[in-house]
Each structure stands twice: as structure tokens, then as C-alpha cells.
Amino acid sequence: MSKFDEIRPFYDHEVNEALRGVARDPMMKALMNFTFPDVDKQVWRKQFKNIHSVSDFQHNFIAHTVRQILEKSSEGLTTSGFDQLDKNTPYLFISNHRDIVLDTSLLNLVLLEGGFIMTSSAIGDNLVQKTFLHVLAKLNRNFLVQRGLPIREQLQSSQIMSEYIKELLHDKKRSVWIAQREGRTKDGNDATQQGVLKMLAMAAGDLALTDYFKTLKIVPISISYEYDPTDSLKMPQLLAKHRDEEYIKGENEDFTTMLSGVLGQKKRIHLHAGNVIDTELDTIAEQFENKNKQLQAIAKIIDDSIIQNYKLWPTKYIAYDLLHHTDTYAAHYTEKEKQLFVRRLEMRIDPNDAVSKDYFLSMYANPLINKMKSQEIFR
Structure with missing residues (x-):
């Protein structure tokens, strides 16, 4: 047993059995009908038998799904900044967060088609409560962010996630995607939560915070949708906040939002990869001794990059x-x-x-x- 077992995606040797287990699920049928609309179900079920790794599944199925999403619900995806990245280097991509599924899916399609290292991506466990979604997430190299834990357990969970991200980047040579904040931005104000950076810093060990962050090779990602397909779905939460009321999600609200984000019209989409945060960390180390001040300064650098490189449609x-x-x-x-x-x-x-x-x-x-x-x- 690994301490990461509760949050990690499938190991390659677990993929085939997991895929066979959900092959007849109605939601898998719907997903494959969307991805391969003119293909008989027996064809892709037979192909599943030859899938023995996460990479196989992503290349042969998920990449096609994302391309279909772009074709049916957008007017195309453009990119910038990725030519400045090294194809053999694992990066920690920290992005603004607008869509539950697409933010990381689009990034991984760009990485795949550009020959870069694809990511292992964070997803809240509240979003994969349905068995099929949980299996699909693990098949797509998602790791789980545990939500709603008591404070003591939350601290332990953050420590494990921090160590897992470090292992992915340093030992597995796997890029990582995380959002700059918990939950999607509802009001269009993209801002990095200091708590996300605190979590990352928990695995620093004996290294100074800024030195450790250098080893993570942080790349801010700006994602911009011309139309937000979930814009109206975000309104109830914004209005509850306006009225100073507690907002309680509906039973299937997250699932409805995921579907709306995937299938709703987005028009044009742009992804920009910012510069690796590196020498700025030396300046921060010189300016601030206090770790909280350092984290605030790092958050501001990420925010400035995301905001400045955001495509204004x-x-x-x-x-x-x-x-x-x-x-x-x-x-x-x-x-x-x-x-x-x-x-x-x-x-x-x-x-x-x-x-x-x-x-x-x-x-x-x-x-x-x-x-x-x-x-x-x-x-």
C-alpha cells in the first residue's frame, strides 16, 4: 500500500481491468457515441481489450473526445507561448479555472499534439462521486483533491498531495496541472489562493521556499473562452453571495455543470503558456524573509501572468x-x-x-x- 493510493490515478497494470469494468456502463456508451458517432459499440468495446496504459486510453480515446468537443461546441482552439517550453521537461502548470473538465483536457490536447509531457491533473473528489466518473478520472490520470475534511485531516491530506505532486514532477518526470484556486472562478476575477501555494510548499523539506518553488518549474496558464457555456449556471451562487446567503448546491449540480461546460457553445478558445517562474523567485527571496510575504509575492506573479496573457475576446x-x-x-x-x-x-x-x-x-x-x-x- 502506498500513502498515495487514496488519491492517485490508475497504474498502467490496473487500466485494462478498470476499463472492462465500465465498458457496459450507460455513461461510457454515451461518451463513446459522442466520440465515435458512426462506430458500432462492439468496435470500441473490442478496442478496449487492447488498452493497457493510461497513455493508450488518452491517445486512442480521450484525445478524440476533446477534438469532438471542439468541433461541435467551439469555433476553434488557438495557443501561444508553448513554443518557449522544453518538450522533455515536466512543468507545474497553474491555471485560471473556468470549466471543470475542459481546462485541463484542452491543455493536455495541446501538450499531446505538441509532443510535450502530458499532465497528471488535480480534480476535487466531490466532482467524481458517481462510480463511472471516478473511474474515468483515474483512467485519465487525474489525482483527487479531498474536499470537506475536518481541519486536522485536511492538513494531512494537503501534506500527502504536496508530496505526491513533488514525486510526480521530480521522480516520475510527469507534468502536473492544478487550478490557481479551489473551485471555478464565478465572477471573472482570476486570483491565486495563497492556500494552494501553501499546500505546494509543504513538501519543500529542508529547501528554502523559493528554492523549492524553482524546482517545480511553475508555468502560469491563461485560459480564455469567448462564451462561458456555464455563465447562467454560475448566477445563483453569485446572487446568494450578493444577498449574504449560504449557497447549497443541488444534488446533481456538479454533473449538470460538467455536461454544460462540455456541450455548451464556447465559440473561440485560447490557451497561453506563460514564462517559467524562475529568476523572480530570487528577487522575492531577497525582498522578503517572511514565508507568507513570499507566498503573496509568488501569487501576484502568477496572477499578473494569467491576467496579462488572457485573450480578450x-x-x-x-x-x-x-x-x-x-x-x-x-x-x-x-x-x-x-x-x-x-x-x-x-x-x-x-x-x-x-x-x-x-x-x-x-x-x-x-x-x-x-x-x-x-x-x-x-x-
């Missing part, structure tokens, strides 16, 4: 102008694009509800607002 400029009753950014979009966005707004929320309307528009406008603020700081 026309929807961001349209939302800003509608929110502020102006035409400041009219040069960044066409009248047709504006009309389509207004129609989306009217179809997804009650346009007579001023509070909901403001939250919806702010969700789209905040990346632009934050980028403008960030650029002011750097001037």
Missing part, C-alpha cells in the same frame, strides 16, 4: 460597454457580435433583473478590467 469589451453604458471599446467588436451577445444575455437571464444583469456582464467584463488595472501598475 469581443465579448469582454461588449460586456464592459453594456455594463458602463458606454461605447469606449466599440472598436473591438462589430454590431453583429454585440447583438448576438445581447441576445445571449436576454435568453439566459431575466434582463429586467438589474442585479443579475450586472453580475452577468461583470463576469465577462472583469478580465478586461483586471488587465487594464494590471497594465496601469506596470507603466
